[in-house]
Amino acid sequence: MGMRLGIDIGGTFTDFILVTDTGELIIRKVLSTPAAPEEAVFLGVADLAKKLELSLGDFVSSCDHIIHGTTIATNTLITRSGPKMGILHTEGFRDILYLRDGFKPERYNLQLEPPTPLIERYLRLGVSERVLHDGSVETPLDEGSVRDALAAFRNAGVTSIAVSLLWSMINPSHERRIAEIIEEEMPEAYIALSCDILPRIREYPRACATALSAYVGSAIEVYLTRVAEFFQTHGYRRDLLIMQVTGSSARVPDIQQRPVLAIGSGPAAGPPASLFIGEREKESDLMLVEMGGTSFEASMITSGELPKSTDANLHGFPIGVAAVDVHSIGAGGGSIAWIDNGGMLRVGPQSAGASPGPACYNLGGVEATVTDANLVLGYLDEDNFLDGRMLLSRKAAEQALDKLATQLDMTVVGVAAAIYQIINTEMVGAMRAVSVMRGVDPRRYTVIVGGGAGGAHAAKIAQELGIRKAICPTVAGGLCAFGMLAADVGHDYLTTRPMNTDNMNIDDVxxxxxxxxxxxxxxxxxxxxxxxxxxxxRFADAKYPYQSHEIIVAIPPGELCVEDIQRMSDSFHTTHERLYTYCLREMAVDMNGWRLTATAKLPPMPIKPEPIGTESADSAKSGMRPVYFHEVGDFSNTPIFSGPLLRAGMSVRGPAIVELPTTTIVVFPEHTVDVGEHEDFHIQIPQDDL
Structure with a gap:
């Protein structure tokens, strides 16, 4: 068995996790290069080759699997740097993207600005055609109207075209013919068809997913082609795998056909990583909390099941596919502290990113960030950041914080402590959104810590929710990159064929x-x-008649018989009752979409547990430094431990700091860290009995 490499591009750092053929884990971080994201990938790969004392070609050719999570799609959408785009709708429905689903994201906010349209109205055009719900053609496609629309697109400089017609998921013939006409009239244009991107009922999400694919598709195609060619040139013999928002990986051509699957692909690897860690620690109820440089993600895993949702969206745009359910907010190490018009200290969501980065990076950043606050509070070592490969400047951090301190009439340390508490409050809100706000008691869950900044905050925010245990894995600083190595290879399929259990033809199913x-x-x-x-x-999109939205329910495998119709109904009723506290078992069920998830596991990673020892952790102590703890109200001279020297069975009682190559664990007073057999760090959090 060869090596396995996971690569995750984040807003601040690009993470690399390498599992060697002997099971050794090597973690690397390099600053992301937003202007040319592939450059960070190439730099990191070269750094790993140097670490192993191999040539670049020998290193790459020794990899059995390379899995990559990319932010190209996400960044293209956020920065609105996509191509000029047009969209074709059934005549009379050109405003679907403008009308959305009829609701505002914040329904009671009277000052809410309308969202900036992805496509201007003059580039949203209708064509004469009409397919009915049963797939029959009421109005044949008027090819002249298509060519007229394309002439308008051509004159406007459109280079990417989305096509989303009514009921094309039942009968795609008109969309297919339009694609042929586009290839005749505008052969260089990028084309996205809704019947390929998202063949499901619900016109707005389908149109939106298709428009998003057309918007990011060309950028993804160029980027992935460039990265794949780099690895192939240096001897990689297999298909480069790309992490999907569905929680599995797929080949580059699969992503190029459905670019929407690459939106949010990096964070989607967090839950598979959590599942892997939970399984080996015999924990099935998990809450992922991942704090990177730019964002914070939270996700709930119950009974060892990967959470999925069809309601996922990015910056207000629904992506429509059954994505891994991850809640994200702008809260990371690079989140900028600022003072609002009311004179109140705020943190985020804007981030310093990789360029210019936090002030303490000394790369041109001048605004105070969470990382600057953590450095001043003593949580980070300015001489040992990223295992000493990057030096921080405490002086620069203090100067940035002093600007806020002067305006707020506070001390620099007071501002740093306030920034720490404010960002924690933001993250607790995100954790509540995926747990308490959904009727789930988080106290019985175990937190899985991820992200370079996660170790400094996770125990504190877990304590706020009454959680008693958090696990910070050795790979926390590159958790999503590791999750890509743990995730299955997979494909998702969807066929829309509406049926009702009262008159369902099981042969059709x-x-x-x-x-x-x-x-x-x-x-x-x-x-x-x-x-x-x-x-x-197998799954189905099911609902009660007259309900507006479906829920996904499991369908039995194998050849189905008439008796299975009742079993499918019972499954829906039970799921509906679990989610919404009630069900109507006497009522028939609509099943509109039929889903298949096909997965295959990569070979197991050769990571072996270590024997539990009885040695004291004192041998891993590397020094002392002043660290600020809110419980004390001041700095305390605190022992510092080298994480790589802490072996299975060792225990550290707080207050303490545990420094790992890509993250730092703050062990608060009364907290304890026990090192497990996989050398993950189990943080025991005392809670008052409720």
Whole structure:
């Protein structure tokens, strides 16, 4: 077995996790290069080759699997740096993207500005055609209207075109013909068809997912082609795998066909990483908290099941696909502290990012950030950041904080402590959003800590929610990159064929699943997986009649019979009752979409547990330094421990600092850190009995 490499591009750092053929874990971080993201990838790969004393070619050719999470799609959307784009709708429905779903994101905010449209109205055009809900054609496609619309696009300089017609998920013939006409009239244009991107009921999410794909598609195509060619040039023999927002990875051509799957692909690897760590620690109820340089992500895993949602959105745009359920806010180490018009100290969501970065990086940043506050509070060592590969400037951090202190009539340390508490409050709010606000008691969950900044904050925010245990894995600083190595290779399929359990033809259901399963097996076999290695999971989008939105329910495997209709109904009723506290078991159920998830596991990583010892942690102590603790109200001379020297079975009682190569764990007073057999750090958090 060769090596396995995970690469995750973040807003501040690009993370690399390498698992060698002997099971050794090597973690690297390099500053991201927003202007040319691939440059950070190339630099990090070269750094790993140097670490192993290999040539670049020898290193790359020794990798059995390379999995990459990219922010290209996300950044293209956030910065609005995509191409000039047009969209074609059924005549009379050109304003679907403008009208959205009829609701404001903040319904009672009277000052809320309308969202900036992704496509201007003069580039949202209708074409004469109409397909009905049963797939029959009421109005044939008027090809002249298509060519007229394309002439308008051509004159406006459009280079990317989305097509989203009514009921094309049932009968895609008109969209297919429009694609042929576009290739004739505008052969250089990028084309995205809704029947390919998201063939599901709900016109707005389908149109939006298609528009997003058209908007980011060309950028993704260029970037992924460039990165794949880099690895191939240096001897990589397999397909480069790309992390998907669905929680599994796929080949570059698969992502290029459905670019929407690459939106949020990096954070989507956090839950698979948490599942992997939870399984080996025998924990099934997990709350992921990941704090990087730019953002904070929270996700709940219950009973060892990967959380999925079709309601995922990015900056107000629904992506429509069944994505890993991750809640993200702008709260990271690079989050900027500022004073609002009312004279109140605020933190984020804007971030210093990788350029210019926090003031303490000495790369041109002048505004105070969370990282600057953590440095001044003593949580970080200015001479040992990123294992000593990057020096920080406490003086620069103090200067940035002093500007705020002067305006607020506070001390520099007081401002730093306030920034720490404010950002923690923001993150606790995100944790509540995925737990308490959904009726889930988080106190029985174990927190999985991720992100370079996570170790300094996770125990404190977990304590706020009454959680008693947090696990900070050795790979916390590159948790998503590690999650890419743990995630399955997978494909998701969706067929829309509306049915009702009162008159369902089970043969039609079998036909739908048979077709999707045949395609799935063929695709994964071409990637080298045997039928025995492939897992097929069936689901349906189900709802009560007259409800507006479906929920996803499991469908039994194998050839279905008439009796299975009742089993599918019961599954829906039970799921509905669990989610919403009630169900109507006497009522028939609508099942509109039929889903198949096909996954195959990569070979197990050769990571072996260490024997639990009885040695004292004193041997790992590297020194003392003053550290500020809110519980004390001042600085305390605090022992510092070298994380790599802490072995399985060792225990550290707070107050203390544990320094790892890519993150730092703050052990607060009364907290205890125990090192597990996989050398993960188990933080025990005392709580008052409630």
């Amino acid at each position: 079998n036909e739908v699943f048979s077709d999707m399963e045949t395609r799935a097996l063929k695709e994964l076999r071409t990637q080298g997986f045997s039928p025995e290695e492939i897992k097929l999971s």
